[in-house]
Amino acid sequence: MLTDSHAHLFMEDWFPDLRDIAEQCKEKGVRYVVNSGLEKDTNQKVLEISETHKTFLPSIGLYPGEVQKKSEAQLNSEIAFLNENISRCSAIGEMGLDGTYPELEKQKKWFSRALSISASHGRPAIIHSRKAEKELIECIESTLLENNPAFRKVILHCFMGSMKLVNKAVEKGWYFTIPAIAGRSEHFKSLIKNVPLRQLLTETDSPFLAPKKGETNYPWNTKEAILEIANVKRITQEETQNLIYLNFARLFLA
Numbered sequence: 001m002l003t004d005s006h007a008h009l010f011m012e013d014w015f016p017d018l019r020d021i022a023e024q025c026k027e028k029g030v031r032y033v034v035n036s037g038l039e040k041d042t043n044q045k046v047l048e049i050s051e052t053h054k055t056f057l058p059s060i061g062l063y064p065g066e067v068q069k070k071s072e073a074q075l076n077s078e079i080a081f082l083n084e085n086i087s088r089c090s091a092i093g094e095m096g097l098d099g100t101y102p103e104l105e106k107q108k109k110w111f112s113r114a115l116s117i118s119a120s121h122g123r124p125a126i127i128h129s130r131k132a133e134k135e136l137i138e139c140i141e142s143t144l145l146e147n148n149p150a151f152r153k154v155i156l157h158c159f160m161g162s163m164k165l166v167n168k169a170v171e172k173g174w175y176f177t178i179p180a181i182a183g184r185s186e187h188f189k190s191l192i193k194n195v196p197l198r199q200l201l202t203e204t205d206s207p208f209l210a211p212k213k214g215e216t217n218y219p220w221n222t223k224e225a226i227l228e229i230a231n232v233k234r235i236t237q238e239e240t241q242n243l244i245y246l247n248f249a250r251l252f253l254a
C-alpha cells in the first residue's frame with residue numbers, strides 16, 4: 001500500500017480529471033494522498049476535492065512565495081482561514097521558508113503563526129524549505145518551544161539541508177519525506193541512511209519533481225521512493241511499504 005504525503009492535485013492544468021487520477025491511484029495501490037494547498041483559493045479547492053475524493057486528504061497552507069506577495073491584512077485573513085478550517089483538515093501546509101525570495105524575516109513571522117496553529121491543534125505540519133534550512137530549523141524550534149514543546153508531527157518535505165541539520169531534526173523526532181526523485185540524488189540516499197525508518201514518509205510533490213525530468217509526476221511514483229528506501233535500508237519493498245504506511249497512519253489518520 002502506497003501513501004503520498006505531499007502533492008498538489010488541485011492544479012487543474014496538470015490534473016484536469018481527478019476521477020481518473022483517483023481511479024488510477026486505486027489500481028496502482030495508492031491508499032492516500034495528502035493534497036496540499038498554498039493559500040486561500042487553493043486551500044478552498046483541496047477542501048472541496050476531499051468531499052468527493054475521500055482518499056485525497058486536505059492540507060491547508062500558506063506557501064512562502066504567497067507570504068512574499070501578500071499584505072499584512074491579506075496574511076491575517078489567510079491565518080484566519082487556517083484557524084477556521086483546521087478541524088476539517090488532515091494537516092497544515094504547505095508552509096515554510098524559502099531563501100530564494102527576498103524577505104526572510106516576513107516569511108518567518110507568518111510561517112511561525114501557521115505552525116503555531118498546527119502545533120496547538122496537534123495536526124501535522126508539512127514544511128517546505130529552500131536555501132534557508134538552518135533558519136527554518138531554528139524557527140520551528142522557537143515556535144514549538146513557545147507553543148507546544150511536545151509536538152512531534154513536523155514533516156520536512158524534500159529537505160535539502162546538511163546531514164548535521166538532518167540529525168538534529170531526527171533527535172527531535174521530526175519526519176522526512178522521501179521524493180520520487182530519490183533514485184537520482186546522492187543527498188536523498190544519505191538522508192535515508194541517516195533517518196530511522198520510523199521517521200520516514202514518501203511523497204511526490206505532484207505534478208512537480210517527476211522521476212524523469214520534464215514529465216508530470218503522479219502519486220503512484222511514490223513506489224520509486226519505496227524502492228530507494230528499501231535499497232538503502234536493506235529490507236524488502238513490501239516491508240518498507242508497510243512501515244511507511246504505519247508512519248503515515250500515525251500522523252495523518254490518528
Ligand SMILES: [Zn+2]
Pocket residue numbers: 006007008036094205
Ligand atoms: Zn509542494
